[in-house]
Amino acid sequence: MRTVSTSPHLHSGADTQRIMLYVVYALLPSCAWGVFVFGLRAALVLAVSLAAAVLTEYLLDLVSKESTLWDCSAIVTGLLVGMNMPPAISLYIPAIASVFAIAVVKWTFGGLGANWANPAMAGRVFVFFSFTSQMSTFSLPRTIKAVEVASQASPLSLVKTVASSGQSVGLTSMQILAQQGVATSSFADRVQAATGISAYNVDAFFGNIPGCIGEVSKLLLILGGIYLLMKKVITWHIPVSFIGSFAVLTWVFGGLPLGLGFFHGEVLASILRGGLILGAFFMATDMVTSPVTHKGMLVFGCGCGAFTFLFRTFGSLPEATSVAILLMNIVTPTIDRFMKPRLFGEVKKGGAQG
Amino acid sequence: MNLSTFRKGGVHPPERKEYANSKALVRLPIPSELVVSMSQHLGAPAKPIKEKGDHVEKGEKIALASSFISADVHSPVSGTIKDIRKVTMANSVTCDAFVIEPDPQQPEAFTKKVDYQDYSKEKLLEEIKDKGIVGLGGATFPLHVKITIPAGRKVDALVINGVECEPYLTADHRLMLERTKEVLEGIMICNRILNPARTIIGIEENKKDAALALEKEIELRSLPIEVCLLRMKYPQGDEKQLINATIGREIPSGKLPLDVGAVVVNVGTTYAVYEALAYGKPLYERIVTVTGDCIAQPCNVIAPIGAKVKNLIAFAGGFSKEPDKLVSGGPMMGFAFYDEETPIAKGTSGILAITDEKDYRKSACLNCGKCVAACPIGLVPTKLYSLITHARYEEAMANHLMDCKECGCCSFSCPAHLDLVHAMKFGKRMGRKK
Numbered sequence: 001m002r003t004v005s006t007s008p009h010l011h012s013g014a015d016t017q018r019i020m021l022y023v024v025y026a027l028l029p030s031c032a033w034g035v036f037v038f039g040l041r042a043a044l045v046l047a048v049s050l051a052a053a054v055l056t057e058y059l060l061d062l063v064s065k066e067s068t069l070w071d072c073s074a075i076v077t078g079l080l081v082g083m084n085m086p087p088a089i090s091l092y093i094p095a096i097a098s099v100f101a102i103a104v105v106k107w108t109f110g111g112l113g114a115n116w117a118n119p120a121m122a123g124r125v126f127v128f129f130s131f132t133s134q135m136s137t138f139s140l141p142r143t144i145k146a147v148e149v150a151s152q153a154s155p156l157s158l159v160k161t162v163a164s165s166g167q168s169v170g171l172t173s174m175q176i177l178a179q180q181g182v183a184t185s186s187f188a189d190r191v192q193a194a195t196g197i198s199a200y201n202v203d204a205f206f207g208n209i210p211g212c213i214g215e216v217s218k219l220l221l222i223l224g225g226i227y228l229l230m231k232k233v234i235t236w237h238i239p240v241s242f243i244g245s246f247a248v249l250t251w252v253f254g255g256l257p258l259g260l261g262f263f264h265g266e267v268l269a270s271i272l273r274g275g276l277i278l279g280a281f282f283m284a285t286d287m288v289t290s291p292v293t294h295k296g297m298l299v300f301g302c303g304c305g306a307f308t309f310l311f312r313t314f315g316s317l318p319e320a321t322s323v324a325i326l327l328m329n330i331v332t333p334t335i336d337r338f339m340k341p342r343l344f345g346e347v348k349k350g351g352a353q354g
Numbered sequence: 355m356n357l358s359t360f361r362k363g364g365v366h367p368p369e370r371k372e373y374a375n376s377k378a379l380v381r382l383p384i385p386s387e388l389v390v391s392m393s394q395h396l397g398a399p400a401k402p403i404k405e406k407g408d409h410v411e412k413g414e415k416i417a418l419a420s421s422f423i424s425a426d427v428h429s430p431v432s433g434t435i436k437d438i439r440k441v442t443m444a445n446s447v448t449c450d451a452f453v454i455e456p457d458p459q460q461p462e463a464f465t466k467k468v469d470y471q472d473y474s475k476e477k478l479l480e481e482i483k484d485k486g487i488v489g490l491g492g493a494t495f496p497l498h499v500k501i502t503i504p505a506g507r508k509v510d511a512l513v514i515n516g517v518e519c520e521p522y523l524t525a526d527h528r529l530m531l532e533r534t535k536e537v538l539e540g541i542m543i544c545n546r547i548l549n550p551a552r553t554i555i556g557i558e559e560n561k562k563d564a565a566l567a568l569e570k571e572i573e574l575r576s577l578p579i580e581v582c583l584l585r586m587k588y589p590q591g592d593e594k595q596l597i598n599a600t601i602g603r604e605i606p607s608g609k610l611p612l613d614v615g616a617v618v619v620n621v622g623t624t625y626a627v628y629e630a631l632a633y634g635k636p637l638y639e640r641i642v643t644v645t646g647d648c649i650a651q652p653c654n655v656i657a658p659i660g661a662k663v664k665n666l667i668a669f670a671g672g673f674s675k676e677p678d679k680l681v682s683g684g685p686m687m688g689f690a691f692y693d694e695e696t697p698i699a700k701g702t703s704g705i706l707a708i709t710d711e712k713d714y715r716k717s718a719c720l721n722c723g724k725c726v727a728a729c730p731i732g733l734v735p736t737k738l739y740s741l742i743t744h745a746r747y748e749e750a751m752a753n754h755l756m757d758c759k760e761c762g763c764c765s766f767s768c769p770a771h772l773d774l775v776h777a778m779k780f781g782k783r784m785g786r787k788k
Contacts, residue, residue: 001678002676002677002678002679002680002692003678003679003690003710004679004690004691004692005679005690005773005776006690006773006775006776006779007681007685007686007687007688007689007690007760007762007765007775008367008685008686008687008762008765008766008775009679009681009685009686009688009690009706009708009710010367010368010521010685010686010711010762010766011711011714011765011766011771012365012367012766012767013711014724014767014768014769015714015769015771016715016717016720016769016770016771017715017717018769019720019722019769070715071715071717111718112717112718112720113717113718113719113720113721113770114718235727287720287721287722287723288720288721289721290721291723292721292722292723292726292734292736292737293723293726293734294723294727297723336734336737340732340734341726341729341732341733341734342362342732343607343731343732343733343754343757344362344594344598344604344605344607344730344731344732344757345594345604345605345606345607345609346606346607346732347604347606
């Protein structure tokens with residue numbers, strides 16, 4: 001049929017559904033690693049959160065007489081919720097998080113594109129504050145053969161607990177972990193012997209640490225992030241400013257709570273622990289809830305980095321990344337209002353034109 | 355080599371020049387009927403000076419410029435005016451048009467060379483006005499108005515537009531390759547009128563052969579012209595972007611190239627200037643690229659103004675398959691139309707017959723910012739879109755809606771497939787009404 005429409009008559013091929021699928025592809029390797037190290041239980045958690053998210057979306061579609069399942073955003077939300085769960089969690093918790101994410105955070109505000117917070121992250125924060133103890137108990141990955149213990153706190157909260165008890169003044173977090181008898185994988189031990197890089201960092205990088213299913217393997221998450229950059233789903237602005245500002249603040253002030261003084265923060269260890277990498281590449285970059293201009297993205301990323309650092313270092317709970325991003329989500333409309341792109345031909349006052 | 359381009363925004367659409375970029379210029383046989391509209395140019399339509407039943411000569415004036423921004427119209431053939439009626443052009447503008455039946459025998463005309471070397475500046479301008487020359491890049495702004503510089507203003511750069519950044523189109527490319535000397539001659543006429551410090555031809559790197567041909571000829575005759583090869587990026591052929599890419603200046607909102615000391619003239623226009631002065635030939639024909647995946651034999655055809663689209667398509671071997679869309683101009687800014695009886699005008703750079711892109715589903719705006727990154731002007735299209743769809747036109751105007759050139763970068767990039775350009779056009783119209 002011959003059609004008449006407004007120009008342009010070409011399109012880049014960018015597409016909402018494809019963007020969502022690219023995100024899913026980027027997340028899958030990290031999920032697979034989680035299932036590998038934590039066992040089938042982790043797969044079950046992922047399946048439950050995924051199913052709960054998709055089912056909720058489907059039911060709400062019936063209510064509002066819409067069809068939005070095709071855009072695949074519910075799959076991304078469900079997957080991210082599951083990835084943010086400890087592997088041994090009771091299955092109703094990821095289900096609650098998914099339902100909350102889709103129904104409350106997304107649907108009530110008008111559906112995809114109108115939500116003010118990243119649904120998956122708000123879902124995680126909701127269940128974290130509702131079921132704090134279950135949400136902070138982690139199984140050991142199968143790659144670490146530890147005697148007696150089947151579960152323990154994540155390295156992040158372990159160091160925090162010890163440091164706040166005041167028994168470890170002057171020790172680095174690595175030394176604290178060693179003192180607490182935290183085991184490392186034999187692979188990391190060999191790497192440490194060969195290169196001198198701390199086995200704890202090696203384990204954190206490859207994902208041999210207790211933690212949430214999808215956030216332990218930093219290597220696979222970074223590869224996923226690079227994939228998204230290559231597919232132009234995200235730009236470098238948010239991840240780089242997020243991780244960069246966090247790293248600088250950690251380096252300058254991160255040593256203070258451990259009694260190490262200024263400029264003694266453990267940058268690498270801090271970046272590799274917790275949900276920072278997952279947050280910086282996959283949660284903070286959520287298009288709906290981050291600014292539209294590159295300038296705004298940089299401000300947003302720096303804000304995320306600064307708040308993550310503050311909550312992690314001085315807060316009383318181990319939950320930092322997601323709360324920081326949530327806070328910055330609230331600021332996003334304001335950033336967009338003030339960080340407008342420079343109009344072509346507009347000259348700064350007093351500036352000369354080239 | 356590190357090539358320059360404009361700094362802000364822009365997109366990289368598929369080029370699709372391969373359909374016609376190796377096809378030499380050919381002349382369209384005179385069709386059995388021409389429909390020459392009075393609105394060949396930007397500004398007021400020309401006023402008819404002939405009547406039904408009159409016989410006209412090839413190149414004879416049939417309508418006169420009716421105001422300052424307007425241009426004369428000439429008959430492309432010798433023939434009889436059968437009718438004066440309304441015609442709807444590809445851009446949906448309806449205006450009066452002469453229906454001309456060409457004589458069976460067409461006289462040879464405008465083949466004798468005229469010596470114009472000792473013409474004064476005023477005489478050159480007068481000739482350009484008399485021959486009805488308008489900008490052939492698409493905007494069809496009357497050339498004599500553009501290059502008549504008001505007292506007290508200075509032009510230090512004449513930028514020649516050989517960018518042809520719209521996908522599919524190859525008319526300017528072939529022209530630069532096949533009429534290299536003539537194009538340069540036309541540029542030198544403009545140069546004489548404006549007397550700029552620099553004369554620069556901007557060409558995108560996918561037309562390197564044309565750039566080399568021009569450079570060779572320039573060197574041979576030691577002309578004061580620079581060839582500036584540009585890195586591919588759309589919309590580099592827009593005046594604002596081309597000036598930014600070639601001489602680094604930015605034209606502020608609401609200003610003209612002249613406000614930064616520059617004048618931009620399309621290569622096709624300079625060729626028309628050459629023909630007007632060297633042969634006294636009015637602008638009554640132009641090069642049209644007939645192309646697209648549904649055209650059997652894509653070509654670059656020299657067609658008389660007023661030829662119908664069906665004549666051009668038949669000349670190009672007809673449709674190889676039924677097209678989803680007919681477009682007048684390039685695919686980024688051209689107008690879709692459906693009637694093959696539509697005549698071409700001075701601004702018709704191409705006729706495309708294309709299959710539509712796969713039908714994507716629209717979603718809500720994701721706030722992804724791709725339109726913001728793509729906008730060469732620095733607008734926030736998503737914001738404007740939401741203002742316009744909520745009928746908040748004045749707010750949209752306050753957010754610089756009127757600076758939008760409808761280049762299409764935003765719609766091209768939008769993963770939600772929102773009709774951003776459509777909204778801009780609509781918003782401008784509603785905003786102007788208030």
